[in-house]
Amino acid sequence: MSARTALALKGVTKNFGRAEIIRGVDLEIRENERHVVIGPNGAGKSTLFHLISGRLQASSGSIQLFGREIDGLPPHRINRMGLSRSFQVTNLFQNMTVMENLRCALLWSQGHKYAFWKRVTSQQGVTQRAEELLERLHLSEKRDVPASLLSYAEQRALEIGATIASGAQVLLLDEPTAGMSRTEADDMVELIREITTDCTLVLVEHDLGVVFNLADRISVLVYGEIIASDTPEAVRANAAVQEAYLGTEAH
Amino acid sequence: MLEVIAFSLLNGLLYGMLLFMLSSGLTLIFGMMGVLNFAHASFYMLGAYFAYTMGLYTGFWVALFLAPVLVALLGAMVERYGLRRVHQHGHVPELLFTFGLAYVIEELVRLFWGNIPMNYRMPEALNFPLFTLFGTSYPAFRVFMLVVAVVMFVGLYLLLKKTRAGLIIQGSLSRPDIVSALGHNVPQAFMWVFAFGTGLAALGGVIGGIHFVTEPGMAFMMGPIVFVVVVLGGLGSIQGALIASILIGVLQTFALSVDWSLAALGAYFGYAVPPDHFFATLWYMDSTRLAPILPYILLVLMLIFRPRGLMGKRET
Amino acid sequence: MRTLYHKRGALVGMVAAGALALTPLTATQADEPIRIGYIDPLSGPFADVGHAGLNHFRFAAERINDEGGILGRAVEIVPYDNQQSPSESASHVQRATGRGIQFVTQGNGSNIAGAILEAVDRNNRRNPDNRVLYLNYAAVDPAFTNERCSFWHFRFDAESTMKIEALTTYMADLDDVQKVYLLNQDYSHGHVIEQAAEEMLAEKRPDIEIAGKTLHPIGQVRDFAPYVSRIRGSGADSVITGNWGSDLALLVREADSAGLDVNFYTYYGGGLGVPAAIGDRGVDRVLQITEWHANVNVEEDQPEYAEWVDAFKERYPDIDWYYHRIYNQMYMLKAAIEEAGTTEPKDVASALAGMEFESPTGTVHMREDDHQLQQPLYLSIMDDDVEYDVENTGVGFRTLAKISSEDAMLPTTCEMERP
């Protein structure tokens, strides 16, 4: 395990009016770790992701990415610092083709920024990277199909692809296998495993099969608090977790 | 000076209440359906014309009730056969639809009633000076306008606070997803809200048509100001619409009645811009000439610094 | 993302649209009627004013044609709808010259007139073999016969400062005029009146106090209550206003309902739509300065011209013969063409310049220096006991004073370039 800390949350809270959704979360995720956050519905998992990715601002506490404070920054700034995320609900450029989606995802990291003096399709670097990604996502056949016409599993795969395209070191994946059949979910796990070899991965996941298959470490979030954060084995054995979560959901 | 202030307040209040009649309907429609109805002022105009024509046969008092109902029915049809169809394409086409509708309504009004102002006068029963203040007589009709506007506000307030449908409407102004609580027939609910909103505008027209002028340009004149009020007051807030209406009414009336300029203000603090300075035109400009752009400056500033408006519960 | 084939349709469309443009382009022929391009608003908010003017011109043209036309050729009025837009008007000038039209006329709006004047000058400079004359029947900005004067422009209405000159001369003789309020629209027309009225009153009656002067946005004020309370606050006994249309009607109505007792000295108290909107509220209160009004025919016993006015009323029951200058303009044009023996604009212009013409109101004179018609003016007041009412309201105008053309005459700064 690497010594560096990729993502560190200290005493993060989030209120919506009087409702306290996140109640003081401390979390440390090391570089190149595959970290899964689990917890019952309404525990605040998605909110936590929104806080980390900059979609929401924490009410208090600090969030650091590689030692730099990111709370309060807009999402695109956080993204440029090396953090990328996928969504629970498919969130693509629906009118664009698969290839175009990937290209868009690559533009910033390839340094093209807001350029209006060069054509996208003439940028060999972008094209090459996009083609590679297509290969790895097993979407080469669908290269020029609009995203909206892809199957659900393909859309999810493309979403993962768009997430990793920028070469971010830290990836947040929000329920990547939600709504998938068993085999589709297995394929997705396999894909994630393949394409995230040298990234730090933070997942929210319900499917416990996926969780224990993929995770290096697991954090359990219940009612806005982390009640355990440890290796899969240790979490499985943790009595508090069993009571609060596994006990109620996984008979 | 005192009389200028008193009259400006009275007239500003009056103008504000008229603005409120229009904007309350629009804020309902906008808040619930997300449709920023460009043709809203056109329904105000139709209210005036309908009431005028009807009044020739039935007299003013019948027209006062009948014209808004007719316009509301027309509004319901516009929603049912026009907006609902466009709705599936998204909000921008909806906006554009109402934009085009405003053109068409204006042309139709010109066609049927001509370009010249209508001879739409107040009923004889209200055509007398009610009281005299500082030597100026105050017509009874204006007081009547105020009464109608206040009655409307109270009625609307009770409707929204005391009835079930009202509570749901009120809820959905801040949380559009609640609309489904209206039951399974959301489209029909939309239709009636649209009809109700246009009916309110028409009521404003029945009265405003007398107070101002009933002519084909009246919608174009009123339209942008109503937007300003709705945005300023805050999305879906009836109280906000009331405050913003009165604010704009009083502000514009005051700017017109009182001699005032930045230079006067500057002189008060012992500062002056040299007359050949680039901003000198603005600096020495009379407030009367600046009055027309005041609402738009307010609008732009409000949208930049507080897009939710004065009392809005969520952003537009 | 985008496909190639989109483009073909665009070009097909372009070609199709272009093909349609062929229709209006017709060639000129020599023996056709003498055509006068009438450029005024025929759609939109000012359409009624434009149509009223058009009917005046058509009526006059028919009369001339019944009398045998000009040089044996018929006169035809060709309407162009300018939508009250300066740029649209300028392009209509171009369109008219393209069809070989040699005379254009316009009246509504000095901004429009400025654009037309510019377009006409430019055309005559660039296309010497296809010139056009601009006959201005109502745009009163003094600039057109002063610093912006042109050989190709003739004005048949009295320009704004002439009217103010006549108004103030009359007011100077009234002892009960003590405090005057100047309320005008915020554009050049209103600015000219405000400035000229202040200067001339100061010169003729230094004891008259300008109680206040206000400019308001044109065509946008719906509620004149604030202005009326300002006038009242100033203690004025008279108001001079160049307002027209609803800006005047609303002002007078508001003054009436607030019980404000002042006299309104106006330019356009009898203008289209105003009497109908003011009604009898204006009686003994609204005065106007014009080159003519219908009851002049009664007062000065002009049965022939009265017949003309009656015939017009019979033909167009909704409006009245209002533009006496159109009568002057058409008959002076006829005389000029007959004198020149040709419709060539340069020759007609030379004939028109300096022409004296016997009009029902007396001799009028087209001054050669600036092409401004010098004519008598009438100051009249709204009255409900007159033979000719206006707009079927039962209210008409009665002459208070006739100002001879010598008294209304003003010097000009025009330095005309003649070809």
Add this chain to the structure above:
Amino acid sequence: MNTTQERVAAGPNASAAVWAQRLWPWVLGAGVVVVMPVIFTSSYAITLMSHMGVMIVFALSYNMLLGNTGLLSFGHAVYFGLGAYTAMHVLRYIQATGFGLPIELIPLVGALAGLFFGIIFGSVSTRRAGVVFAMISLGIGEMVHASAHIFTGFFGGEAGLFGNRTVPSSLFGVDYGPGIAVYYLVMVWTLLAAVAMYLLRQTPLGWMANAVRDNPERAQFVGYSPQMVRFFQFALAATFAGLAGGLYVLVDEIVTDETVGMIQSGTVLLSAYIGGIGSFFGPVLGAILVVFLEGELSDITDAWLLYFGLLFVLVVMFAPQGIFGVLTQQFFAWRAGSWRGSLGPRLYGVASLVVAAIGVVAVIEMAYHYFRHWNPAEPMALFIFEVTVTGPMPWAVALTVAVAGLAAYVGHARPMLRRAMGGGGR
């Protein structure tokens, strides 16, 4: 519609043949530009076509906002008008001082002014999209228009400003007095601007503009600030609008407050939308159509504004992809062979609609005659007939035609068409 294959054809691996295919519309466009004035020689027609060029640039710049970036603006004329005013001031400056800027470059002055004001107003208005942006643009539009009457020094009051295009020197020694010379100058600029805007759509910024339009959140999570993307697009669109304003000055040699006004803003919105905001060439078609209708239809009928409004409403309701979109759709359908077997019903459908339209037009024209003519009893010319509208007969006939056409379409042709297309499409 099989979009996949076309996308492949238009993809990045374009061969020389594809390049030729890409270029031919531009070559054809240039050809049309050269040929048109030979066919339509009157000075008015040439001015009309020059106006079309100006409007094309303006409408294309508008579509950079609405079509590409999803920003609905009600105040785009601000940049057109301010560009025009600035160009006019420079033209007058040249007149007054003999300053040596050649006339061919004056439109660039307009473009720079557009850019300048685009940066100023864009920085405050592009923070949000949607209704907030639309409202701010409306507010700024009203503000600038009202200012035109207040700051008469710059705007020249209601009379506007005049200039003379023949005064400045020419780079190529051309005399720009005749309209035809200006026409070619305008067209060269129009083509240049159109090509530039076409290419802009293919740049990273152009792509991200689409991305931000469709999904601003996703765009943020690939590193782009939606606000910045909107801002850049806005400033560029304002630049091209200013360029159009500069061209306008050369054509008309007059600028008035209506160039910054709401009506101008509305016209460009109508042009772009009627043509079709989904494709690059939609606004081109729309601009040509709108300028043509404004110039010609108003001479033919008093009801032209009504037709204009109805056309717009119908497009919004039934063809949100715009006229160009409908044409291309039909073109694809034809290529794909789906007209086969449904040609009869298609023609029948179109014919029934045309009949309905004729009936409606007849009713409107008669109504205008009845309500607006000083003497409704006077016979009027309607198509090839002469009718007297005070009697019931013409109304009955016209209404019958309209209703019959519509009924035939709704009740018969449309179901038939659906059946035929349902069968033929597979």
